[in-house]
Amino acid sequence: MSMVSSGPADRGADKIRVLVADDHITVLEGLAAIIGRQPDMAVVGEAANGREAVEQWLALRPDVAMLDMRMPVLDGVGALEEIRRHDAAARVIMLTTFDTDTDIASAIKAGAKGYLLKDAPRDDLLAAIRCVHAGETSITASLLTKLANGISSETLTGRELDVLALLAQGKSNREIGANLFISETTVKSHLRSIFTKLNVLSRTEAVTVANRRGLVHL
Incomplete structure (x- = not known):
C-alpha cells in the first residue's frame, strides 16, 4: 500500500508524523481519518501487513508507528522487533482487539511504548500517540493490572x-x-x-x- 500523500505543511516539524498498519482496510482508513483530522498530527504512511510496516518505517522514519498485533506476512510484534533492530528508540504503539496477559507481555517485551485496544475511545487513541511521541509510555491502568497479575503468577x-x-x-x-x-x-x-x-x-x-x-x- 503506498504512502499517503501529504502537503508540505503536513510534514512540518510541528506535526507528529504517524505510520498506521492494519490488515483490515476499514480499520486502517478509520484510524487514518481520525489521526489526519488532528491539527498536530499527519498520517505519512499506511501498511496492510507487518512486512509493509517495516519497509515503510525504514523509508519514512515516522515519529510514531501504530501497529496491529495480528497481521499477515509478519505480525505486529515481529514488525516491532525488526524496527527496533534498526532503531532501539523507535516509538511504537501496539493496537489490538485482544487483551490477554501474553499479548500484552510480548508487546512490552518487544519494546512497545504503548498498548491500546481497538475499541478504545478516540480521545484515548489520540492521547496515546501524543504521550508516546513525548517519550512516555502509554498503557491503561486496567491493562497494567492485567499484566502485573500475569507476571506475578x-x-x-x-x-x-x-x-x-x-x-x-x-x-x-x-x-x-x-x-x-x-x-x-x-x-x-x-x-x-x-x-x-x-x-x-x-x-x-x-x-x-x-x-x-x-x-x-x-
Whole structure:
C-alpha cells in the first residue's frame, strides 16, 4: 500500500508524523481519518501487513508507528522487533482487539511504548500517540493490572500446559493421561499444581482463566 500523500505543511516539524498498519482496510482508513483530522498530527504512511510496516518505517522514519498485533506476512510484534533492530528508540504503539496477559507481555517485551485496544475511545487513541511521541509510555491502568497479575503468577511448566490444553478440549483425566502417556494420578497432580498457579478452584475456572491469559485458545 503506498504512502499517503501529504502537503508540505503536513510534514512540518510541528506535526507528529504517524505510520498506521492494519490488515483490515476499514480499520486502517478509520484510524487514518481520525489521526489526519488532528491539527498536530499527519498520517505519512499506511501498511496492510507487518512486512509493509517495516519497509515503510525504514523509508519514512515516522515519529510514531501504530501497529496491529495480528497481521499477515509478519505480525505486529515481529514488525516491532525488526524496527527496533534498526532503531532501539523507535516509538511504537501496539493496537489490538485482544487483551490477554501474553499479548500484552510480548508487546512490552518487544519494546512497545504503548498498548491500546481497538475499541478504545478516540480521545484515548489520540492521547496515546501524543504521550508516546513525548517519550512516555502509554498503557491503561486496567491493562497494567492485567499484566502485573500475569507476571506475578507462577509460570506453568510445559507438561502443565499440555494438560491444560487437553483440559480445554473437554478431556477427562483418563483421556488426558492416555494422550500424554501418564497415569491418572499424575494428571491429578498436574491439575492441583495448575489450579494453585492460576489461583482457581475448578476445571471450568482454570480453562476460563487460561483462555483470558492467552495460555489456551478456545
